[in-house]
Amino acid sequence: MLETRSLAARRGFATLFQGLGFALAAGEALVVSGPNGCGKTTLLRMLAGLSAPAEGEICWDGASVRPFDAKLREAVAFNGHLPALKDELTAFENLAAWTTLENERADAQAIDRALADVALARRARIPARALSQGQRRRIGLARLSLSRRRLWILDEPLTALDSDGVEVLETLLAAHLEGGGLVVAASHQALPVPTANLRPLDLATVPGGSHG
């Protein structure tokens, strides 16, 4: 489903990684680990179609895709380390704006339910600037729960989440993988994914890294 061939990333003259190839099938979660600065976020942005690889190619459903490919944009839910929340808008409005943008037919009730699932029901109607870091991440989780995209790309999904939040993430990931979805996540901690679906990738072991 998602496949890379001899993928390489450079920053300036430094090679972050090269010759990276993997194939991820439906229902599998690729968890990328490695020290800071080894190119985890760079890899995720390439797979999301935000930036072009220095070398190699990325294939989605058997076809080679370039950055901002239309097919990839239909399939990817990208949850980067930036929250993409507008402080001026409420949690509800933020979520409603995103579901509309992404064509995820979700009505007001579905959005309210998604916010209730991440324990934000009572904070849904106040501006997002009044929310804590963890609550902001929870809006991201609510967004994933409304998403019917097949490929979830998550950059450090555990950051700022409390144990309840991690539990919500676990449920979401399990349901997504069971439904044949794919997950690519960068994480320093162990991601709550069933081991049968887990495909670990340690970028430090990929050749080309200039780090120790």
Added chain:
Amino acid sequence: MSPTAVPQPDAASVSAAFAWALGRDLRIALRSKAELGVQLMFYVIVVSLFPLASSPSREVLATLGPGVLWTAALLASLLSLPRLFAADFGDGTLEQIALSPRPLPALVSGKMAAHWLTTGLPVAVLAPLLGEQYAMDGTELWILAAALLLGTPILSLLGAIGATLTLGARGGGSLLALLVLPLYAPVLIFGAGAVDAVRSGLSAGPQLSLLAAGLLLALVGTPFAVAAAVRIALD
């Protein structure tokens, strides 16, 4: 690498994307009214400083008027440009917009339209009032407003190209001024020229037609240029 089957966005999805971006940006702008007020106050103050600094004779003021009102409109537009994309770039919204299945040129068009409605349009409405300070008569004020109505959208459109190209650049604000102000020059020349023409007893038709032509050209071209610049900025 199949070149086929790239779905072309249809009219409905284009207008939906445009409406989405326009509505969202307008809503955010209305919630941060102070920022809008600052820009308008800036325009009012700059325009009002010139009569204080120069001779109060009607002739001098009447000569200065159109140029001052237009230059101040350029500066007010420039002042608001960083806000157009920088906030969305900083909080990750721009990534999500660029990754959405909706057509990006339509989305950025909605943002540019919201920018004009919140900065260009108020300037065009205010200008005839401020023109009174420059001893401009009724016809001149009407022509001034008409020229600004045609010209300020061009400022928002051209400015958006500069704003996206300078995303993420250090000292983006001053770089933006260097990049955008020369592009604004033709708009300034024809805009201020329209009022001068009326004062000399000529028709403002040619200047207004040129502004309208420039606007059409910018409307067609800039959404694609800005969309391309957004993708480059995110890479």
